[in-house]
Amino acid sequence: SALMLFFVARIEQLKGNFQKAVEIYSRCVKLQNEWKQIHNICYWDLCWCHALLCNWKEAATYADLLQKECEWAPAVHAYQSAIFNLMRIKDESNGNELKEKVFKSMECVSQLRKRYAGKTFPPEKLAVVRSEQYLREKISIDCLLVYEYLYVWNILALSEGKTEIIEPILNNINEKMSTIERKENFDSYALLLLLKGVCLRNLGDHQEAIACFKTIFEIEKQLPKKSYVPAHAAVEMALTYLRIRNTIEARFWLEKAKHDYDKYLIEAVVHLRVHSATKLLKKIEANEA
Numbered sequence: 001s002a003l004m005l006f007f008v009a010r011i012e013q014l015k016g017n018f019q020k021a022v023e024i025y026s027r028c029v030k031l032q033n034e035w036k037q038i039h040n041i042c043y044w045d046l047c048w049c050h051a052l053l054c055n056w057k058e059a060a061t062y063a064d065l066l067q068k069e070c071e072w073a074p075a076v077h078a079y080q081s082a083i084f085n086l087m088r089i090k091d092e093s094n095g096n097e098l099k100e101k102v103f104k105s106m107e108c109v110s111q112l113r114k115r116y117a118g119k120t121f122p123p124e125k126l127a128v129v130r131s132e133q134y135l136r137e138k139i140s141i142d143c144l145l146v147y148e149y150l151y152v153w154n155i156l157a158l159s160e161g162k163t164e165i166i167e168p169i170l171n172n173i174n175e176k177m178s179t180i181e182r183k184e185n186f187d188s189y190a191l192l193l194l195l196k197g198v199c200l201r202n203l204g205d206h207q208e209a210i211a212c213f214k215t216i217f218e219i220e221k222q223l224p225k226k227s228y229v230p231a232h233a234a235v236e237m238a239l240t241y242l243r244i245r246n247t248i249e250a251r252f253w254l255e256k257a258k259h260d261y262d263k264y265l266i267e268a269v270v271h272l273r274v275h276s277a278t279k280l281l282k283k284i285e286a287n288e289a
Contacts, residue, residue: 002031002038010045016162018049025049040070047080048155051146052165060084067112075112079127081105082134083149086142106131122266123152129265143172144188147195152266156195160202170199186222190229194236201240213237231261231270238277242284250281 009024025042032038043062050059063080070077082105089095089102109131113120120128130145147169150156159165177192197212216233223229234257241250258274261267 002028002035005031006038006042009042013045013049013158016158016160016165018052018158018165022046022049022053036069040066040072043070047084048150048153048158051084051150052155052159054087054168056084056087060088073114073121073124075109075114075124075127078105078108078112079131080149082109082131083142083145087146089142103135106134122268123149126152126266143176144191147173148191151195151198152269156198156202159199161204163203166199166202170196170203173199186219187224187227187229190216190219190223190227190233194229194233197233197240198236201236201243206240206244209240210237213240226264228264228266228270231257231264231267234260235270235273235277238281239273242277242280245284245288247281247285247288250277254278254281 005024005028009021009028012018012024013021025046029039029042043066047059047062047066050056050062060081063077063084067074067077067081082102085098085102085105089098092098110128113124113128126149130148134145147156156169159169173192173196177189177196180189180192193212193216197209200206200212201209213233213236216229220230234253238250238253238257241247241253254274254277257270261270
């Protein structure tokens with residue numbers, strides 16, 4: 001059945017077998033037309049699988065489908081389409097056409113914003129802030145936006161141990177870091193350090209990951225007061241120490257993430273990850289007792 005195929009595809013996705021997941025999700029969509037909800041869930045996962053495989057055109061296509069057919073969070077889907085198309089510009093001949101498409105998608109984001117119980121959920125709020133920044137500053141921050149969104153939705157976590165997925169991402173991050181004037185754009189530089197650290201940890205290079213996160217705290221005073229990067233860096237530092245079973249350092253950084261920062265963008269994401277990491281920490285401590 002379509003539902004069974006969906007779960008098989010999801011298992012492959014969680015294993016990091018993204019190409020296989022794409023094939024099964026696609027079969028799931030073709031198998032039935034009655035349950036559009038299954039189509040939309042498959043489109044959502046296809047979107048991220050293609051993004052991790054750097055199939056930007058396909059990722060944008062599924063984001064466009066979601067925007068047309070799914071009533072949930074249309075601003076998110078418009079933003080996804082924009083950032084995936086941004087990644088296509090430097091590699092495809094129709095650059096001007098893509099830039100126009102990106103601009104139109106970014107313009108739509110704030111208009112499509114929805115509120116639930118009077119509030120915008122964190123990833124959608126980030127999409128609104130970043131789209132407004134893009135329209136205002138008119139600068140190319142392509143891979144920064146894509147990898148940031150992969151991080152916020154916890155999609156980067158699926159790449160753990162997958163060298164063929166992580167290395168292209170790391171190469172793009174390193175290239176972008178070399179073009180950013182650190183003194184003029186500390187927040188973007190710190191965000192790239194955060195993303196680089198997560199990728200290095202996913203490769204098993206824990207000490208290099210820790211070095212990236214530490215650099216963020218070294219430049220913390222130069223960051224905007226409401227930057228979300230330090231709080232997330234503290235969580236990622238804790239998660240990295242948990243990987244190497246250093247529970248003392250892990251607890252310190254979790255407490256720092258929880259208590260030292262507030263009223264920043266996507267704060268709820270940090271609290272969710274702190275809660276999850278704290279449960280893992282307690283489990284490790286119980287096993288070692």
